[in-house]
Amino acid sequence: MSTAAPETTRDDPYFQKLFADRIGGVNYGKDTEIYKFEKIKRAKRKALADHPERKLLDFGIGENDSMADASIRKVMNEEVNKPENRGYADNGVIEYKEAAARFMQRHFGVTLDPATQITHAIGSKPAYAMLPACFINPGDVTMMTVPGYPVAGTHTRYYGGEVFRLPLLAENGFLPDFDSVPDDIYRRTKMLVLNYPNSPTGKTATPEFYEKVVALAKEKQFVVVQDAAHILLTFDGEPLSFLQTPGALDVGVEVHSMSKGYDMIGWRMGFVCGHERIVSAFADVKDNSDSGQFIATQKAAAAGLDDDSIPDRINTKYRRRLEKLVATLNQCGFDCEMPGGTYFLYAKSPSGTKSGESFAKAEDATRHLIEQFGIVTVPWDDAGSFLRFSVTYVADTEADEDALMQETKKRLGDAGLVW
Numbered sequence: 001m002s003t004a005a006p007e008t009t010r011d012d013p014y015f016q017k018l019f020a021d022r023i024g025g026v027n028y029g030k031d032t033e034i035y036k037f038e039k040i041k042r043a044k045r046k047a048l049a050d051h052p053e054r055k056l057l058d059f060g061i062g063e064n065d066s067m068a069d070a071s072i073r074k075v076m077n078e079e080v081n082k083p084e085n086r087g088y089a090d091n092g093v094i095e096y097k098e099a100a101a102r103f104m105q106r107h108f109g110v111t112l113d114p115a116t117q118i119t120h121a122i123g124s125k126p127a128y129a130m131l132p133a134c135f136i137n138p139g140d141v142t143m144m145t146v147p148g149y150p151v152a153g154t155h156t157r158y159y160g161g162e163v164f165r166l167p168l169l170a171e172n173g174f175l176p177d178f179d180s181v182p183d184d185i186y187r188r189t190k191m192l193v194l195n196y197p198n199s200p201t202g203k204t205a206t207p208e209f210y211e212k213v214v215a216l217a218k219e220k221q222f223v224v225v226q227d228a229a230h231i232l233l234t235f236d237g238e239p240l241s242f243l244q245t246p247g248a249l250d251v252g253v254e255v256h257s258m259s260k261g262y263d264m265i266g267w268r269m270g271f272v273c274g275h276e277r278i279v280s281a282f283a284d285v286k287d288n289s290d291s292g293q294f295i296a297t298q299k300a301a302a303a304g305l306d307d308d309s310i311p312d313r314i315n316t317k318y319r320r321r322l323e324k325l326v327a328t329l330n331q332c333g334f335d336c337e338m339p340g341g342t343y344f345l346y347a348k349s350p351s352g353t354k355s356g357e358s359f360a361k362a363e364d365a366t367r368h369l370i371e372q373f374g375i376v377t378v379p380w381d382d383a384g385s386f387l388r389f390s391v392t393y394v395a396d397t398e399a400d401e402d403a404l405m406q407e408t409k410k411r412l413g414d415a416g417l418v419w
């Protein structure tokens, strides 16, 4: 929030002083801070300029590397030509909600009424932008895990609310420590946002953890929003939905995405499901924000939800790549394990190199690895220092994956990292 004295100059448009404080007020557009992903982009540009012959090994991409399955694209092809799909979708067509209900039943044994307990979203991101509108008045609190997906927090602040950060620390198994939350925060908390399988730590939740969350939500009286974007990329057992927990349907919603588990990132489809009253509040806010996803897209996504072989194939691919990456990194001095879920490997950041380089933060290690060795990762310095390796790199065959791992091993060996 900017309450600084107006700093308009003669070159500014007359409306410079009209920007709202929530986006920087009169200083909007003048921020000189360089954000993490821009720093990575700059380091990549420098690496390519300094070593044009060297290919970047890009573990920094957080998006699936494949197109949606041919069967989904075929349904899209058909539905796009049907006149009945042309109009506003409003809060969504029943075909998608019914497919989502079948999905929740088949995968998790959770029974939901498609008419009242499920609403689609144009990807899950907008759902995190809208859910705070349902609950947050000025002064209210959203508790969120850090590191984490920030959108619900940004919108909580837009509504004059506060974000209470729950660090996900290695020593707590990347689960939040609810005992450390002050009473004053609990009194003001209206929403708890969780995300399991967790991005970027790769941790999965347990039934016992979710039981504790349900009990706490009832005791302290807040709603739970569980982000299930990576749920079909679960590797340590069966995927677990928050809504499987006894009592979960009394306290919250789970938000699902078609992006990661179905290779449908750009299609923008997801759904919010759970307590009927919360789903309906979300649908009301949504109805005042957008007019629904294109109906043909919803029907193609419904076909995807009904075909479990699609997420199975995607899960198999990313599991295989993660296993190869874990083995490779461990041969180079890292100490990492197969993540429980997501396509990310969250590895403790090195503190320096044998040749005397020292890294105060993961951000320094990232820059060094990009510029000197052409290896791209994403640094996380919010709760300890970690590097996030994503296995969404482009490789057409398993032999290509192996060649990429060989090259990674060679370059990391040359880097001589120490911890």
Ligand SMILES: Cc1ncc(COP(=O)(O)O)c(C=O)c1O
Pocket (backbone or CB within 6 Å): 062, 122, 123, 124, 125, 126, 149, 195, 199, 227, 229, 256, 257, 258, 259, 265, 269, 270
């Ligand atoms: C943890 C998490 N939640 C939600 C999202 C949003 O996904 P989408 O809007 O594509 O459904 C992402 C995307 O990167 C994510 O990583």
